Amino acid sequence: MARRLRPVGLDFTEDAPVRLVFTARTASAPDGVYRALAEEVEGWPRWFGAVTLARPTHGGAGREIRLVGGVRFQETIMAADPEQRYAYRVDETNAPGVRALLEEWRLTPTGSGTHVRWTFAADGPAPVRLALAAARPGLGHSFRSAVRALDRRLTDRRGADQ
Template sequence: MAVRQLRAVDAGFAESAPLRLVFGGEMSAPPGAVYRALAEETEAWPRWFTPATAARQTPGGHEIRLRMGGKFTETIRVAEPDVRYAYRVDTSNMPGPLAGLEDWRLTPAGTGTRVSWTFAADGSKPFLLFLRAFRPGMARAFTVSLRRLDRRLGASPAG
């Protein structure tokens, strides 16, 4: 599949995108540990984020490969330690997306963290219909990924 440049969006796209899928959950790990896993330990994402098969940091962002063959480059738009981590999708080899942003928000919850993940997108009608239909699968992947990350952070000395 050909790699295509997507429309550049800012962090506000998380609130204004034509399609917003929002998922939430609680973790026992504190916000600092969760933030480090998101913002500083990109290469470890495939160990806990179930859709990813490979991830690496790039200057100002990441390159990601997904199980279904998707490849993306991303640029970090917001990096607020222990609070928020958001990145824009710049390129994709998947058919249909026009713009994308993922926004992770972390809120203290007792000794743990409340995590909210917004997947914001614009794209062709078939692409947006696919995402809406795939929402339950994304919700499951998010829930499983949070559990895996929580176990990973609980087992690490930094967790």
């Protein structure tokens, strides 16, 4: 059963009770990474293994996401700053116990690609906080695997365009 979560603003990435931050590097430029995150939402399942369905909603102002295992999210896009940042707040989910959830992807150009930082900010009762802390290694692995797969996809696409 889906539940409404507490609406939070972008500052939640700094003051959430649970803040998990992961980083990775790509050989791809920020414009390609941003496009895959924010403009090609339906493509997420092709590079993010935990995602089984991703589609824009509300004319692109929101997203519907489904994960392996059946977790579902209805989201609102909170920031879409081309080549810099993409953030979304979960408004509704069937995940038990979560009270608030916001994710932010920050993109920083490097001399040879992009530094990607993903912040997973959440709130919930103590058991949820403990579960998220315990899930840190798995979430980090999922993120790094997704960024590697996305980078391969963008590199292959770039090669096909030349």
